[in-house]
Structure formats: C-alpha cells, structure tokens
Amino acid sequence: MPPTTHRRKITQKELKAPDEFTTFVDSARDFLVNNLTQVLVSTAVVVAAGAIVIGVYYYERHRDTVAAAQFYDAITALNAGQNKQAETQFKQLADEEPGRRLGRLARFYLASAYIADSDLPDARDSLVAFLAEERDPLFRSLGLTNLAVVYERMADWKKAAGAYQQAAADPGPEQASAELGVARMLARSGDKQGAIDAYRGFLAAHPFAQQRQGVMESLALLGAPADIPPPSSAPGSPQPVVIH
Known part of the structure; x- marks a missing residue:
C-alpha cells in the first residue's frame, strides 16, 4: 500500500502575506521616496567632485604644457646669446610657476643669463633662491x-671658498x-699653507x-716643491656651468 501523502493547505492569510523579496523591494522604495532629496544631493556632490578632479587634472596638464613652452623659448634665447630676453x-x-619643477629650474638658468650679462648681484640672488629649495644633488652641485x-x-x-x-x-x-x-x-x-695642503690633497685624491699639470x-707658484719649472701664471679663471 503506497504511503499516504499529507498535503498542507495554504490559508488565505498566507497567500496574502508578502514574501521576503517583495518586502525588501518595498522597503527600498519607501526609503528612496522618504530620502529622495538627500539621495539627489549626495549624487550631485559626488558628480561635482568628480568633475572638479577631472577639471583640475586637465588644467594642470595645460599649465605644464605652457610652462614647458616658456622654458624652451627662454633656453633658446639663452643659447642664442639673447641674454636680456632670456632673463625676462x-x-x-x-615668478608665475614657483611650485613647478620648470619654475624652480628657471632660477638656475636665470642666474646663467645674468652671469653672461655680467650682472653678478642678480646672479647671486637668483642662485641663493634656487639653492634654498633645490634638492636634486646634481643641480645643487652645479x-x-x-x-x-x-x-x-x-x-x-x-x-x-664656502660655496x-x-x-x-x-x-x-x-x-x-x-x-x-x-x-x-x-x-x-x-x-698660503692652506692652499698648498689643499692642492696636495687634490693630487693625492x-x-x-686632467688638472694635475x-x-x-700652482704649487710651484706658492713656493712648494714641484717636479716641473713654475710657469708665469696659475690655472685660468673658473667658468660657470650651464646644462643645455
């Protein structure tokens, strides 16, 4: 004899009761309706913030491009011997881009233009300002x-001597x-003795x-023992360094 199958009768009340998914959807809908203004404001804030970030990014890239073009024009003028134009x-x-790398490097090359124009006080001031912020070892050395x-x-x-x-x-x-x-x-x-010691220290190091001769x-001119006869003058005057 086959087993008896018990069928549970669903009541009218159970048929009318919402399931869990329906309840969730309704709750979400009610929340959205009740908080619509806040949701819209929050969405607008997020969209505006994103637009600002994108706008700032492209604006900064534009300023980089403009600064690079200005730097190139100034370098070209300096290499052409147009010192006054390069200075300007x-x-x-x-002055316009002190926070950008090219703006800071401009002070180094500005000093080179001043030196080429024999404007030593302005060259000094430009280099002092440059070194106050420069951290790159190569450019600090130069x-x-x-x-x-x-x-x-x-x-x-x-x-x-200090520099x-x-x-x-x-x-x-x-x-x-x-x-x-x-x-x-x-x-x-x-x-005199300090100079002799410094020159001898250089030869030892x-x-x-190439500067040995x-x-x-120079040692011979200072009266220190030398292996060659002393000439009539010491090594020539120093020259500023410019990176092209």
Whole structure:
C-alpha cells in the first residue's frame, strides 16, 4: 500500500502575506521616496567632485604644457646669446610657476643669463633662491659651483671658498673643479699653507686628473716643491656651468 501523502493547505492569510523579496523591494522604495532629496544631493556632490578632479587634472596638464613652452623659448634665447630676453622669460616663469619643477629650474638658468650679462648681484640672488629649495644633488652641485664662481668674480674669497667646499662635498661632475676652487680661494685670501695642503690633497685624491699639470704649476707658484719649472701664471679663471 503506497504511503499516504499529507498535503498542507495554504490559508488565505498566507497567500496574502508578502514574501521576503517583495518586502525588501518595498522597503527600498519607501526609503528612496522618504530620502529622495538627500539621495539627489549626495549624487550631485559626488558628480561635482568628480568633475572638479577631472577639471583640475586637465588644467594642470595645460599649465605644464605652457610652462614647458616658456622654458624652451627662454633656453633658446639663452643659447642664442639673447641674454636680456632670456632673463625676462626665465624670471616670468620663475615668478608665475614657483611650485613647478620648470619654475624652480628657471632660477638656475636665470642666474646663467645674468652671469653672461655680467650682472653678478642678480646672479647671486637668483642662485641663493634656487639653492634654498633645490634638492636634486646634481643641480645643487652645479648651483653651488656657479654661486662660488659669482662670489669669486665679486672678489668675495671667503664666501666663494664656502660655496666651493659645499659643492666639493658631494660627488658630481664639478666636484674636482670645486676642490681646486677651494685651494684657489685659500691662496687668494692669503692662506698660503692652506692652499698648498689643499692642492696636495687634490693630487693625492686624483693622481691622474686632467688638472694635475695646472695644480703642479700652482704649487710651484706658492713656493712648494714641484717636479716641473713654475710657469708665469696659475690655472685660468673658473667658468660657470650651464646644462643645455
């Protein structure tokens, strides 16, 4: 005999009762209706914030492009020997974009234009402002070397020696030149023995340096033992460094 199947009778009340999904949909609908204003405001805020972020991004990219074009024009003028024009363009870029990399670098090249125009006080001030914010080791070394050159041309031996010492403290393309600058400033300030020691220290640290011949000549002029006869003059005057 087959097993008896018990069928549960669904009441009229159960048929009318909403299921869980229907209840959830209704609750969501009620929430949306009751909070429609807040939802719309929140959505508008999110959309506006996104639009602002996108707008700022493209605006900053536009300013980067404009700054690059100004920098290129100024460099072109500097390389062409149009120092006054280069000064104006670099100064404008430095003043308008102090927070951008090209705006900060503009002060370094502005100083180069001033040096080429023999405007040493303005070159000094531009380099001091540049070094106050510059963190890149290469450009700091170049900036310090150029500042030392400016001080040397202004016959401020003490400040020139200090700038050369700072430039010589870090490895870089101008390190050897800066070390010789320190020795040269000591000699010009009257510290003969200090200059001799600095020149000898350079020879010990750089036995095969290209500047060896000039250092031997400088030592001979200072009365220190030399392997070659002393010439009539010491190594030539320093030149500022410019990266093209």
